[in-house]
Amino acid sequence: MANIFELTNVGFTADGKPILTDINLTVTAGEYITISGPSGSGKSTLLRLLATMLTPTSGTILYDGQPQNTLPKPEYRQAVSYCFQQPSLFGETVRDNLAFPFELRGQAFDEQRALAALNSVELPDAMLTAKITALSGGEKQRVALIRNLLFLPQVLLLDEVTTGLDAETKATVHALIERHHQAGMTILAVTHDETEIAAASKLLTIKEGKLVANHE
Amino acid sequence: MNNLIVSPTALAFAVILVVIALGINLHEKIGLERDMIVGVIRAVIQLTVVGYVLTYIIKVDRVWLTGLMVAIIILNAAYNAYKRAAGIPHAYAISLLAISVGTLVTILLLVLARAVKFTPSQIVPISGMIASNVMVAIGLAYRNMNAGFHDQRQGVLERLALGASLKQASAHIVRAAIRTGMAPTIDSAKTMGIVSLPGMMSGLIFAGVNPSKAIMYQIMVTFMLLAATSIGSVIACYLAYPQFYNNDMQLVR
Secondary structure (H helix, E strand, O other): OOEEEEEEEEEEEEOOEEEEEEEEEEEEOOOEEEEEOOOOOOHHHHHHHHOOOOOOOEEEEEEOOEEHHHOOHHHHHHHEEEEOOOOOOOOOEHHHHHHHHHHHOOOOOOHHHHHHHHHHOOOOHHHHHOEHHHOOHHHHHHHHHHHHHOOOOOEEEEEOOOOOOOHHHHHHHHHHHHHHHHOOOEEEEEOOOHHHHHHOOEEEEEEOOEEEEEEO | OHHHOOOHHHHHHHHHHHHHHHHHHHHOOOOOHHHHHHHHHHHHHHHHHHHHHHHHHHHHOOHHHHHHHHHHHHHHHHHHHHHOOOOOOOHHHHHHHHHHHHHHHHHHHHHHOOOOOOOHHHHHHHHHHHHHHHHHHHHHHHHHHHHHHHHOHHHHHHHHHOOOOHHHHHHHHHHHHHHHHHHHHHHHHHHEOOOEOOHHHHHHHHOOOOHHHHHHHHHHHHHHHHHHHHHHHHHHHHHHHHHHEOOOOOEOO
């Protein structure tokens, strides 16, 4: 399989403080990688660098063999989709959120596709018109996830997306991630969840901004 | 025209009104007494100076002098709008462009339509009226935009992460800022005649003009302010929102 990411000596410094140092990493297309480590070790920063939500202060990131910083950001971010730990739904209804990815691509909203996506995470059709203020934390997280997945990105970056969810919702989210992994999507997930770590093909450990372990 | 003359004694009595406002402010501990005193003193000095300057400009009636006065009004309005931008980069240049275009396009249309003549007695007061309204609109829009990017930061980040362009990620904030900027002008237009008898119309009636003619002027002023605040707010907001991002399309403010 081809390399989808190649990181060479990647570092990130904020306000003079090094957050990540000399990260060297290769990610192969279709891999499911989990990243763990103590809080504040730089795990989320690594995902944000891959998502171009932050820019490395040193080193290079290649995506599909091309320098990440030369690629147009909107198209790149549609292909490498980043999910936040505590997502924010916008607009008034769930529909507003699921319509946004269509709007970005200049396409008309496909209601059937949105309903199928809702059903894939055990949410009923009626949820489409629900006010976002009426949703529970677990429902919001699932809507945010399918908002990222509607157009099947090449890479899915998950930043502790199952933290704080109940066991049933976690299982639904794990099943969704696993389905997309089986279908060939590359997944990098920051997590402390044992089920996710067990399901992954590789485990990375980051400590004090450095990659200290890389287990197959 | 005699009814327009306000004697120094009458003005001195009017000071009692300021004292009442100051008294309320002090009693209620609102904390605006310094601003009120500075505001009153500045208004008296600035209006006195501008009164003499306008008398001179109208008397000599030179195009360049009229243009210079309009330029001074626009520069000052831009500076005041910039002060309300609370750190938005390039806010002075953006405000200057927005107020200049809003004011000059509106005046040009009015002159071409022969609604006003290019004489200092008409151009200078109308420029002041337009520039101050655009200044207020832009100032409100900046404040709303700063609050929008602060309060809805996570929503903007989510949109960017989904692959939105800067315009798509900011559109809801920009629209809200333009709406806020234009709200006073629109509200004023809606209540005109039933709540307020606005400045232009009141001034003409004071000066003895038939109210039915004064109305025509006021309608023109209302249209003119709607156009100018709309042009100014749109230009300012569309040039200001990219300042919240860096070259890597990341939210930095």
